[in-house]
Amino acid sequence: MQYLLMIYAAESENPKPGTAEHDKMMQGFTELAQDLEAKGLMKGGNALDDVATATTVRVRNGKAQTLDGPFAETKEQLGGFFLLECKDLDEAIQYAGRIPSAEFGSIEIRPVISCGA
Amino acid sequence: MLQTSKDQPEAAVEKIVREEWGQVLATLVAYVRDFSLAEDMLQDACVSALEHWPKDGVPKSPRAWLLQTARRKAIDRFRRQANFETKRAELEILTNLEQQIRPVEEDTVAETIPDDRLRLIFTCCHPALEEHARVALTLRTLGGLTTPEIARAFMIPEITMAQQLVRAKRKIKVANIPYIVPSPHLWPERIESVLTVIYLIFNEGYATSSGNQPTRADLCHEAIRLGNILLSLVxxxxxxxxxxxxxxxxxxxxxxxxxxxxxxxxxxxxxxxxxxxxxxxxxxxxxxxxxxxxxxxxxxxxxxxxxxxxxxxxxxxxDWHEITLLYGKLYKLQPSPVIQLNAVVALSFAHGAQAGLTAMAELDAHGELAQYQPYHAARADLFRRAGLKEDSVAAYRQALEFTENAAERNFLEQRLVEILE
Incomplete structure (x- = not known):
């Protein structure tokens, strides 16, 4: 079954590009993604641009409202995601623990509802 | 055939059902991979046991009998439902029950049925479940306690307890929390969670922070029983x-x-x-x-x-010197202010109240225990032993502010009266 692993971290906590920490983090992501690809577990995933680029849309009474900013103003923001095929929650937890951002942020794991099929 | 006690056959049957509950449920969960369904199946079998055993006698292997009856009842139940609405998942389970699982013969000796309780313990105590839910689920599935019994023991409304159990069982199913003994690299975190759950059950029975009964022996017995089971398995x-x-x-x-x-x-x-x-x-x-x-x-x-x-x-x-050393070791593994408080108290008995007060100053400075009743009670006692009457009275009054247990309150008030005399 599929799990969505959502990476939450305060953007200020992210290692800055050009630093050794940033290089190490990016290398960690690359290795993890390669491993997941090789095992055929990677169903999707990417990093997201920062929340300053976020746009939120609502439709109320048939009228669309478009707003600047994220849906919720919280310290930790969604910064990226992995969509994985895992045999159970333990396997998903194991890969969540290998996401480099888990060391300063948090990874939320949600089972994906399988529709149709 | 064993004979049940002539005086109270129902009570004897209930006792056997209770003892077998955890093992039979563990096996049923392994069959159907669904906690709620396994529980319903076992409940049906238990009702049947209470009906048949008092008059026919207890079967040679109650466990095999319960398993076989649960399986048969589930098949009947699915067949009836399948006539009205054909649910794919349930039909799949029905096929499993009928074909893939070798039926348990009623004369099977219990020892030949694999013991699945370890998997059950690890699933119930999975850290992805909320802590109270882990405790409740463990008592429900391994201990066979009913939801009202658990709600009473923890002094929370029955409906709240029922909701917690439903939520936990749903999460196990939907998030696919595995029904396995965890692999070695997960073992340290998982066994810690299991032990914590059992100790929480024990402590809830041993030292309750509210209500008028200072101990509730049943929860202590249940925790010890679970500890014995776990030790026999690992x-x-x-x-x-x-x-x-x-x-x-x-x-x-x-x-x-x-x-x-x-x-x-x-x-x-x-x-x-x-x-x-x-x-x-x-x-x-x-x-x-x-x-x-x-x-x-x-x-x-x-x-x-x-x-x-x-x-x-x-x-x-x-031997307060030994105890002081042990608290020091414990503090290294679990650096919490509560352990430090215990270390200070032990030290005060090994080296005197004045030495205790000196060590206590460090805890006072941190202020983390300001709302913790035993901290104020310990300070009060140290002041009393050091002959500092006014400080002692003030500390006992603070301790009284933070107690919720009537037995503790009586004890502290008694102490206060003694000092003021």
């Missing part, structure tokens, strides 16, 4: 033996912890003649075997502290 894990030793040693003092009026009696004033010697012997023996494995852990150290108390002939003869 004899090579020293922390399991350590936890069981700790619970037995604590529990050995239960008869002396309250007096006839229901007031709490401190260790110092307990009648040591009342301590349950068989519990102490078993606890000490388990602890020694655990320590021989040379993998110390927090439960083994706490058990060693409890054993030092249990083996002292009188309060005065307690």
């Amino acid at each position: 004899p090579q894990e020293p922390e399991i033996a350590g936890l069981l030793a700790l619970m037995l040693l604590h529990d050995s003092r239960r008869p002396s912890r309250t007096n006839r009026d229901g007031n709490m009696v401190t260790l110092e004033h307990q009648d040591r003649e009342l301590w349950k010697q068989d519990h102490i012997d078993k606890g000490v023996d388990l602890l020694q075997r655990a320590l021989l494995m040379s993998r110390p852990g927090p439960f083994q150290i706490q058990a060693a502290i409890s054993a030092a108390h249990a083996q002292a002939k009188s309060y005065e003869e307690t």
Whole structure:
């Protein structure tokens, strides 16, 4: 079954590009993604641009409202995601623990509802 | 055929059903991979047992009988439902039950049925479940306690308890929490979660922070029973033996912890003649075997502290130097202010109240325990022993502010009266 692993971290906590920490983090992501690809577990995933680029849309009474900013103003923001095929929650937890951002942020794991099929 | 007790056949049957509940449920969950469904199946089988056993006698293997009946009842139930609405998932389970699983013959000896309880414990205590839900689920599935019983024991509304259980069972199913004994790299985190759940059950029974009954023996017995089961399944894990030793040693003092009026009696004033010697012997023996494995852990150290108390002939003869050292070791593994508080108290008995007050100053500075009743009670006692009457009275009054337990309140008020006299 599929799990969505959502990476939450305060953007200020992210290692800055050009630093050794940033290089190490990016290398960690690359290795993890390669491993997941090789095992055929990677169903999707990417990093997201920062929340300053976020746009939120609502439709109320048939009228669309478009707003600047994220849906919720919280310290930790969604910064990226992995969509994985895992045999159970333990396997998903194991890969969540290998996401480099888990060391300063948090990874939320949600089972994906399988529709149709 | 075994004969049930002639006087109360129902009670005897209920006892057997209760003892078999955890094992049978564990096997059923392995069959159908669904906690709620397995529970319904077992419930049906138990109703049938209560109907048949008192008049026909208890079968040779109650476990095999319950398994077989649960399986048959489930098939009947699915067949009836399938006529009206054909649910794919349920049909799949039905096929499994009918074909893939070798039926358990009613004369099967219980020993030949694999024991799935370890998987069940690990699933119920999975860290992805909320802590209270883990406790409730463990009591429900392994202990066979009913939801109202658990709600009563934890003094929360039945409906809240039922909702917690439903939510936890749904998460196990939907998030696919595996029904397995975790792999070695997950073992340390997972076994810690299991031990914590069992100790929470014990503590809820041993020292409750609200209500008027200072101990609720049933929860203590259940926690000890679960500890015994776990130890029999994993004899090579020293922390399991350590936890069981700790619970037995604590529990050995239960008869002396309250007096006839229901007031709490401190260790110092307990009648040591009342301590349950068989519990102490078993606890000490388990602890020694655990320590021989040379993998110390927090439960083994706490058990060693409890054993030092249990083996002292009188309060005065307690080996406070040993206890102070043990608290120091424990603090290294679990640096919490509560453990530091205990270390200070032990130190004050080894080296005097003044030394205790000096060590206490560090805790006072941190202020983390400002709302913790035992902290104020310990300070009050240190001031009293050091002859600082006014400071002692003030600290007892603060302790009273933070107590929710009537027995504790009586004890503190009594102390306050004694000082003011």
